[in-house]
Amino acid sequence: MTARRFHLAWFMNFTPDEWREPFGQGGLPWDGQFYIEMARTLERACFDYIMIEDKLMVPQTYGGSTEASLRNAMMVPKHDPAPLAVAMGMATQNLGIVATMSTLAYPPFLMARLSSTIDSLTRGRFGWNIVTSAEDLSAQNFGLDKLPPRDERYAMAEEYMEVMGKLFASWEPDAVVLDRDAGVYADHTKVKPIDHVGKYFKVRGPLNTVPSPQGRPVYVQAGASPKGRDFAAAHADSIISVASGVASMKAFRDDIRARVVKAGRNPDDVKILFCVTPTLGETEDEARERYRRMLSSSHFITDTLASLSAITEIDFARFDLDAPLPEKLVTNGESGTLDKFQQWGCGKTLRELVVDGGGGLVSSVELVGTPSEVAERMGEVMAEVGGDGFLITTPVLRVSRRYLAEIADGLVPALQKRGLVRTEYRHVLLRDTLREF
Numbered sequence: 001m002t003a004r005r006f007h008l009a010w011f012m013n014f015t016p017d018e019w020r021e022p023f024g025q026g027g028l029p030w031d032g033q034f035y036i037e038m039a040r041t042l043e044r045a046c047f048d049y050i051m052i053e054d055k056l057m058v059p060q061t062y063g064g065s066t067e068a069s070l071r072n073a074m075m076v077p078k079h080d081p082a083p084l085a086v087a088m089g090m091a092t093q094n095l096g097i098v099a100t101m102s103t104l105a106y107p108p109f110l111m112a113r114l115s116s117t118i119d120s121l122t123r124g125r126f127g128w129n130i131v132t133s134a135e136d137l138s139a140q141n142f143g144l145d146k147l148p149p150r151d152e153r154y155a156m157a158e159e160y161m162e163v164m165g166k167l168f169a170s171w172e173p174d175a176v177v178l179d180r181d182a183g184v185y186a187d188h189t190k191v192k193p194i195d196h197v198g199k200y201f202k203v204r205g206p207l208n209t210v211p212s213p214q215g216r217p218v219y220v221q222a223g224a225s226p227k228g229r230d231f232a233a234a235h236a237d238s239i240i241s242v243a244s245g246v247a248s249m250k251a252f253r254d255d256i257r258a259r260v261v262k263a264g265r266n267p268d269d270v271k272i273l274f275c276v277t278p279t280l281g282e283t284e285d286e287a288r289e290r291y292r293r294m295l296s297s298s299h300f301i302t303d304t305l306a307s308l309s310a311i312t313e314i315d316f317a318r319f320d321l322d323a324p325l326p327e328k329l330v331t332n333g334e335s336g337t338l339d340k341f342q343q344w345g346c347g348k349t350l351r352e353l354v355v356d357g358g359g360g361l362v363s364s365v366e367l368v369g370t371p372s373e374v375a376e377r378m379g380e381v382m383a384e385v386g387g388d389g390f391l392i393t394t395p396v397l398r399v400s401r402r403y404l405a406e407i408a409d410g411l412v413p414a415l416q417k418r419g420l421v422r423t424e425y426r427h428v429l430l431r432d433t434l435r436e437f
Contacts, residue, residue: 003382005437007389008412008421009096009273010042011240013053013397014079020299023402030079032087038404039088039095045408046422048271048389048433049096050088051129051220051240052081053397056105057137059310063317068306072299074396075310082114089122096430098127098220103156104142105133108163109203115217116168116209124213124429129220130235132157134333135313150332154227156200161235163201166194168216170206186210218430224336233259237431238271240391242340246365249274249385271434273391278367278374280406287368294395295355303396304354312338321351371406375414382420 017034019027025034042050058076059069069076085099099118101111111128119126132153133139136146147153175190194205222240223232232239233256243249257267279294281287294300305316313333319325324347331338341353348356365381367374378390392407415421427433 003379003420004387005420005422006378006382006387007048007271007273007434008045008415009048009098009238009389009391010038010050011053011275011391011393011397012038012050012399014081014084015075015077015397016073018398018400018403019073021400023400024398025400027073032084035084036088036091037401038399039092039097041404041408043092043095045412046416046425047095048422049098049125049127049218049238049430051098051127051391052084052100053129054078054081054100054102054131055135055138055310056102056133056141057135059135059306060137061313061315062306062309064315068302068317069310072303072306074303074306082118085126086118086121089118089125092125094125094425094428094433096125096127096218096433097122098129098218100129100131102131102133102138103160104138104147107203108160108201109167109205109207112164112167112207113209116207116212119212119214119217120210124431126212126214127218127220127238127430129222130157130161131222134311136332147332150225150335151227154231157231158234159198159200162198163194163196163203164216166196167203167205167207168211170194171211173211173215176210214429214431218434222336224339228336229256229259230263232256233265233270234263236270237434238273240273240275242275242337243365244340246381246384249365249381253385253387269435271388273389274365274385275391275393276365276367276378277394278378278392278407278411280369280371280374280410282370284369284373287370291368300395301351301354305350307396308337308341312341314338316350319350322349324348325350325353371410371414374411375418375420378415379418379420 016027017029018024029035039050055075055078058066060066062068068074081099085097089097115128139147170192172190176186177184191206194203196203218237219235220238221232221236223229239256241252243252253272256272260267260270279287279291281290309316311334312331314329314331329338329342367377416423425433426436
């Protein structure tokens with residue numbers, strides 16, 4: 001099979017970089033300049049978008065304490081992605097900027113208004129990564145003792161999206177007339193309240209922002225459970241996934257595309273990107289040694305398990321590292337992440353689960369070698385999966401200038417040489433960039 005061109009995006013968060021490593025920034029990126037530089041680097045490499053992950057709490061699940069998270073800067077500190085999205089968007093011309101914002105934290109009117117504003121500031125390159133938040137610790141920062149059950153969260157999210165759609169449509173596309181001679185800025189007959197009254201939300205509307213270049217932001221989602229997949233299929237322009245191997249990647253994409261069709265949408269309009277962490281070297285042996293050093297780092301196991309504990313709300317510190325996990329763990333947190341982590345098990349010890357999964361937060365597809373070797377393998381994987389691309393990240397989302405350069409100046413040119421990724425931008429709007437191929 002021959003791979004068609006596929007899409008590239010990057011998954012990061014507004015936290016310290018690789019602050020412990022010799023090629024790190026030193027852990028002080030808070031003025032945003034490090035990430036603005038990162039965005040420009042990815043634009044130079046013609047990435048579709050960069051996505052800023054977010055959480056709304058200081059984790060304390062791992063070991064029943066905040067110590068591991070704060071000591072290791074793992075999931076915290078984490079600054080607000082929306083202002084950074086604006087800064088990165090205004091410093092670039094073509095790169096899409098996607099910010100994670102939770103329906104828990106933003107009423108629909110505020111979310112629609114903020115998204116519309118950022119889309120205008122970035123000239124139509126903004127995307128919203130839709131999350132409902134999956135941590136009781138986050139809920140407790142917004143007046144709740146605990147999150148609603150997962151099924152109810154999805155019911156709330158469906159109504160939330162209905163309200164968002166009504167708000168974005170509350171101004172007709174030609175409502176702004178700017179007739180100086182008549183002294184009319186906007187036609188009041190084309191701006192209407194939505195008067196939504198539902199089970200969870202009551203919103204009068206209309207929005208008080210003009211329609212943004214895209215009309216609404218690009219929607220990104222990471223649904224993994226059956227309900228999550230249905231939600232993503234109904235709403236998302238791009239879906240991100242962590243899969244356990246190439247066969248699982250293909251099965252996930254095929255399943256999503258079938259759900260998209262069932263939802264009455266064109267499956268080619270929904271781009272599914274799989275999280276991966278390439279490890280590069282000048283030779284294959286060098287790359288494998290770097291990968292081995294990463295996995296054997298004294299911080300790697302703790303950082304990974306602390307991260308998994310935070311998002312699944314399961315304290316992995318209580319399990320023996322060198323014994324298998326209990327057969328079935330359940331959570332009201334991120335169940336998709338937990339399921340994928342467990343399914344890599346098959347009787348493996350907790351330590352083996354972490355190591356074999358490359359950290360547990362990326363797809364278990366080996367991409368280790370020279371840029372040319374990894375590019376060849378990525379093409380083979382996409383040919384087998386059918387599309388649509390990769391979301392590059394690191395196991396615990398930390399990044400260094402060195403790694404960025406290896407991807408942008410090593411891997412991407414090798415992919416471009418094979419005709420696998422774009423060499424230039426042809427569209428202004430992020431949604432059009434995603435739908436180009």
